Amino acid sequence: MRAYERTGVLSPTDLVLPTKQQLEKGVAILECVQEIPCNPCVDACPVHAISMKDINAPPVNDYEKCTGCAKCVGVCPGLAIFVVKQQGTKALITLPYEFLPVPSPGDVVQALDRVGAARQQATVKKVVKRGKTMVITVEVDAAVAMDIRNIRV
Amino acid sequence: MRIQSHPILDFQQRKKLAFSFNAQPLVGEQGDTIASALHAAGITTLTHSVRYDSPRGFFCGIGKCSSCLMRVNGIPNVRTCIAPLHEGIRVETQGTYAGLPDAEFQTHSKTTIRVDVLVVGAGPAGLCAAVEAASQGATVLLVDENPSVGGQLIKQTHKFFGSKKERAGTRGIHIATELEGELRGLEQQGHVRVMTEATVIGCYERRAEHHRFGVVQREQYTSYLYDVQCRAAIIACGAMENMVLFPGNDLPGVYGAGAVQTLMNVYGVKPGNRVLMVGAGNVGLIVSYQLLQAGIAVDRVVEAAPIIGGYHVHAAKLRRCGVPIHTSHSIKEVLGDDKVQGAVVVALDEHWRPKPGSEERITCDTICLAVGLTPSTRLLAQIGAHQSFIPEAGGTVAVHDQHMQTSIKGVYVAGDASGIEEASTAMIEGKIAGLAAAVSLGRTKNQKLLSQYHRDLEQLRAGPFGEKPRIAKTKITQLAEVPHARV
Numbered sequence A: 001m002r003a004y005e006r007t008g009v010l011s012p013t014d015l016v017l018p019t020k021q022q023l024e025k026g027v028a029i030l031e032c033v034q035e036i037p038c039n040p041c042v043d044a045c046p047v048h049a050i051s052m053k054d055i056n057a058p059p060v061n062d063y064e065k066c067t068g069c070a071k072c073v074g075v076c077p078g079l080a081i082f083v084v085k086q087q088g089t090k091a092l093i094t095l096p097y098e099f100l101p102v103p104s105p106g107d108v109v110q111a112l113d114r115v116g117a118a119r120q121q122a123t124v125k126k127v128v129k130r131g132k133t134m135v136i137t138v139e140v141d142a143a144v145a146m147d148i149r150n151i152r153v
Numbered sequence B: 001m002r003i004q005s006h007p008i009l010d011f012q013q014r015k016k017l018a019f020s021f022n023a024q025p026l027v028g029e030q031g032d033t034i035a036s037a038l039h040a041a042g043i044t045t046l047t048h049s050v051r052y053d054s055p056r057g058f059f060c061g062i063g064k065c066s067s068c069l070m071r072v073n074g075i076p077n078v079r080t081c082i083a084p085l086h087e088g089i090r091v092e093t094q095g096t097y098a099g100l101p102d103a104e105f106q107t108h109s110k111t112t113i114r115v116d117v118l119v120v121g122a123g124p125a126g127l128c129a130a131v132e133a134a135s136q137g138a139t140v141l142l143v144d145e146n147p148s149v150g151g152q153l154i155k156q157t158h159k160f161f162g163s164k165k166e167r168a169g170t171r172g173i174h175i176a177t178e179l180e181g182e183l184r185g186l187e188q189q190g191h192v193r194v195m196t197e198a199t200v201i202g203c204y205e206r207r208a209e210h211h212r213f214g215v216v217q218r219e220q221y222t223s224y225l226y227d228v229q230c231r232a233a234i235i236a237c238g239a240m241e242n243m244v245l246f247p248g249n250d251l252p253g254v255y256g257a258g259a260v261q262t263l264m265n266v267y268g269v270k271p272g273n274r275v276l277m278v279g280a281g282n283v284g285l286i287v288s289y290q291l292l293q294a295g296i297a298v299d300r301v302v303e304a305a306p307i308i309g310g311y312h313v314h315a316a317k318l319r320r321c322g323v324p325i326h327t328s329h330s331i332k333e334v335l336g337d338d339k340v341q342g343a344v345v346v347a348l349d350e351h352w353r354p355k356p357g358s359e360e361r362i363t364c365d366t367i368c369l370a371v372g373l374t375p376s377t378r379l380l381a382q383i384g385a386h387q388s389f390i391p392e393a394g395g396t397v398a399v400h401d402q403h404m405q406t407s408i409k410g411v412y413v414a415g416d417a418s419g420i421e422e423a424s425t426a427m428i429e430g431k432i433a434g435l436a437a438a439v440s441l442g443r444t445k446n447q448k449l450l451s452q453y454h455r456d457l458e459q460l461r462a463g464p465f466g467e468k469p470r471i472a473k474t475k476i477t478q479l480a481e482v483p484h485a486r487v
């Protein structure tokens, strides 16, 4: 049994992590590790970076191809895709958000990790509406880039 | 308690409707059911146990559990969870015995409807069955006992999985609208007739290619009887939410998770302010997340099994909102005398027995049970379709072949009623049943499309989460191959 099957929380060892260069470019981390019948992320990617053996296989992102455009973030029904882009000591996290109130660029919000604990304050950089899912980019410290996965406004 | 703002749904201001409850004046809204209007006014006790006189509220919210029966305008036993609210009605709680009505009712003679195919239930399975059969040239009557079509889809605000063909990435509510659009198009062309607030109550006659069903349609709490004569019938009645045994499980405030989802996402009414969710399958996880979206706190999710049964992605989005999931834990009892005031949860050992001393009291006003579903098969049983207990299908189901035909020629089954699964597979099963019925009636010969649908189904069931339905359907179709005369 994997720990996440009991807890619902992934650890970085469950994921294929990008290299430093790839992180600096900005890439989509697909936190979707089980074999579930789903594939909209594959169709959403304009550069065909995401692939899948068959519809039940977990998606794989080719970090070399991925441009970090975040198109897939607002499409994924599992709300499981996050774009991480490192910029020196800071990092930009782009995440899906389906709560009210919706923040505006410039707002300071709480940055939450995978168990919903507030780890630090984050500045909202960008808000894009994808249907009713908001795709929000926040700036946090690079040290917590692989931990921050939600915000509280 | 109405939901004021919601990230996914727009609850617009609607016309106010005045009504009375036990002589007390109340105001509901256009689009409410009687039960949702009462909930919005804070009234959750709808009936009392006949034997113990203890208070009860509704459990299922979709017209299946009978714990919402009330007297309306003098008519007893109205299922208030699916009966629309109308201006000026008189709603009363019933005593131990409902009493004979002093209101006028059943004074109308029956009306006959003749069609090729009767489809029972307008969930994803029934909608797809009706659209498919009608597109292939059959005349279709689609009947659903709820006020709107869509079945469970109308409360599913989340985006669906699957592939593009099954409309993955689209929210359940929008899939319902899209399917209804196709249906209404065919209705306008005269290929389909749709009856809502109408229950198929039984089969009254059966000969080759000739089935007669009784349908009761309600209008302003008065019932009208229809004699539906069809050449084929597709039963897509869906499923019922399961109950678990623990002291206090019948108190108002203990609901099926789907019932709470209906109340908040269809009617815009909050069930309470703090919820304990029992069960970490997809339903438990999804409804917990939707409770948060409606502005309702979720204390925790308890799951008796050692692992989370639902998809990890659903669990992850709940966890990152700070909701704990306790596996190997269950509910021991409910606290409160006439409504839920809390609960005791307990850890379970590896044999699923409560660990003494591990009890924890929590404060909540609502308990949601998301512990599985049981196929609704009473109509199929009444018709005399051969049934079998298949644990992987969620209970007793009608044995059916690959084309969804039961042991009775011309009677098909589809969706959750044929084994608990998902909306995506329910839609394909509905298409198969609709197409197979049209083929058998000589309306089309499209075998190629039929094999395509079978391939789509196979693909969706290929992964580890498809194992249970895969086993269930193999068992069911193998049973159907056992030679027994088709009657």
Ligand SMILES: Cc1cc2nc3c(=O)[nH]c(=O)nc-3n(C[C@H](O)[C@H](O)[C@H](O)COP(=O)(O)OP(=O)(O)OC[C@H]3O[C@@H](n4cnc5c(N)ncnc54)[C@H](O)[C@@H]3O)c2cc1C
Pocket: B062, B120, B121, B122, B123, B124, B125, B126, B143, B144, B145, B146, B150, B151, B152, B153, B156, B158, B159, B160, B161, B198, B199, B200, B201, B236, B237, B238, B239, B257, B258, B261, B282, B283, B286, B287, B376, B379, B414, B415, B416, B417, B420, B421, B422, B423, B424, B425, B426
């Ligand atoms: C909370 C919840 C979350 C879910 N999430 C997902 C998901 O994310 N993805 C997914 O694929 N699936 C999901 N599902 C499962 C999916 O909703 C069901 O599998 C699907 O709705 C089954 O479709 P159906 O048409 O068989 O039944 P239903 O949708 O239940 O429809 C049955 C209809 O039949 C009507 N009916 C019953 N008896 C009669 C009668 N005698 N006369 C007239 N009408 C009758 C009922 O009123 C009802 O409208 C979820 C289910 C629940 C409860």
Ligand code: SF4
Pocket: A027, A028, A044, A045, A046, A047, A048, A049, A050, A061, A065, A066, A067, A068, A069, A070, A071, A072, A073, A083
């Ligand atoms: S971020 Fe853009 S390029 Fe990268 S996987 Fe997603 S859609 Fe494709």
Ligand code: SF4
Pocket: A030, A031, A032, A038, A039, A040, A041, A042, A059, A075, A076, A077, A078, A079, A080, A081, B313
């Ligand atoms: S769309 Fe999301 S949930 Fe579906 S396979 Fe891709 S990453 Fe997983």
